[in-house]
Amino acid sequence: MTTGTSLANVDAEPAAGTGGQVLRVVVVNGSPNERSKTVGLADVVLDTLGRSLPIETSRIDVYRLGPGFTGAFQREDVTPEVEAALRLAENADLLISATPVFRGSYPGLFKHFFDLVDQYALANKPVLLAATGGTDRHALVLEHALRPLFAFFQALTVPVAFYANTGDFDGTTLLNPRVYGRIEMGLSDVIDLLKARATGTRAGAGGSTADGG
């Protein structure tokens, strides 16, 4: 966790009917909080996704990347740990961009991470947008702030984006079934695409995977 990259392998149920390729999912988390609703929302997305196809997940907490990240203005300035985190995001099969809303938009450090990402690394890469905010007044941050950012990268941004407000959570546990429903709907729109984009191998899905299907 000190490097800011947590490799929490969610070993998917050996999903029926898939060709055995594993979708490598990377969450870029813009929340500074240890107990984070944004991570709570992203985890529901991962859990839902993991029911449909085998996934391997990692998370980059931009607020934990440290001075090697915050002090870097160019890609060449970053420390090797930060370089590894950037490459992790750049090489994902699916990127989940998950952030709280600060002052009407994503936090500066979240943007700073993407300022260091290679200009073409996300081109045609599936990107899923998720955000949390105090109230639903901020929900359009998905469409008015996050979507244009990934439009710059020419990313393949998934049509349905996910938003939850503070009242949808008990602590960091997402309770509102309407949000769960939206996540299922949004993922089912693109599930065939994501299956086709899976490039990970069972063996590469982390040491903790059991039988490899």
Next chain:
Amino acid sequence: MAFEVGIMTFVERTKDRTTGALPSPYERVRETIEQAQVADQVGLDVFGVGEHHRSDFVGSAPSILLAAAAEKTDNIHLTSSVTVLSSEDPVRVWEQFATIDVLSGGRAEIIAGRGSYTESFPLFGYDLQDYADLFREKLDLLLRIREQNPLTWQGRFRAPLAEADIAPRPHGGTLPVWVGVGGSPASAVATGRLGLPMALAQLLGPITYHQQTVELYRESAARAGHGPDTLPISINAHGYVGRTGQEARDLMYPYFAQGMAENNHQRGAGFPLSRLAFDAQSTPGSGLLVGSSQELIDKLLAYHDLYGVNRAIIQMGFGGMPQKDHLEAIERLGTEVAPVVRREVASREGRAA
């Protein structure tokens, strides 16, 4: 389920609109007990006192005011509206309300809430970071105490209980525990899952404000296997019953607006409520319970039709309304509004059955 009508107060202290003087805590508690007495005499079902920890409210210890009210009343149910359970010790809450129950011959109940004000957290040494965990754990303990005695229990926020003997047991064997919900979907889902009655707090806004809250509550209760139709729902809102609709609005507005500006704030900044905004809040499509007796009957029935509520608790007189005007409204509510609503709801439910 019989429809219940009640009143509640926060025992707020608001400056006199003419003299600028603040009423003393003594004056306010005497008025509060008198309100409970009149509410009891006119046949209202519930009297509630809210919990706030600031000097512009006297009601920091609702259980004590309810105990005093118990001594002056005969039939009315006595409830906290709400008990800020997150910053309380559920053992102590139980002891106090079970005592009120014994004292009043079985008329006590608790509405447990998270509280819309946060002053009690630092006051009792709790961290707002634990907001959700505190409420969940303390509600769990309160319900366990209700279920069994002696009790063995362990949690994060207080010392464990080992075969703890918690007394007294309530007069009627059990204490009703409601959960106060302000409208966040997660609260509705959690309350439904526990199968507890839900008290909806509505400050301002359309009468349909809580439609999703109620849907989520019922869906969640059904998923958890609780008979959703037997779970009572209460609407708790501000209001006033006048001789005429116009009189009710004219009378309530200046005090309510002053209360909103002076008492309803967290960071020193009040909430300016223009007459135009207030009048919009008192139309048939809004949630505020202000009007003539007939208008109140219509709106309470509208609430019942919309949400299936079986109880309405109206906060009247907020913002320093003179006691005489307040008591007159309590009398109208008890004698002109409540009997009609109870009868009408009973006949509607009879027809539906």
